[in-house]
Amino acid sequence: MIFERVRDIIIKQLEVNEDIVKMETSFTDDLDVDSLTLIELIADFEDEFGIEIEEDKLEDMKTVKDVVDYLEAL
DSSP, X not given: OHHHHHHHHHHHHHTOOGGGOOTTOBTTXXXXXXXXXXXXXXXXXXXXXXXXXXXXXXXXXXXXXXXXXXXXXX
């Protein structure tokens, strides 16, 4: 399932407990992700799923759900 793969990347990259990473988790508010770290996460998502996320979509990705929804729509 896409959520689990996204969650695993976030846990590994940010070294956080899996209980923190839920669909509604905000990258900035809940995980304290800065813009550089978010770009690194997006690059990891792209590698994992073999895709390229359009730059104009990056600002829409504020929560884990936003990423999962984007990936599911592909």
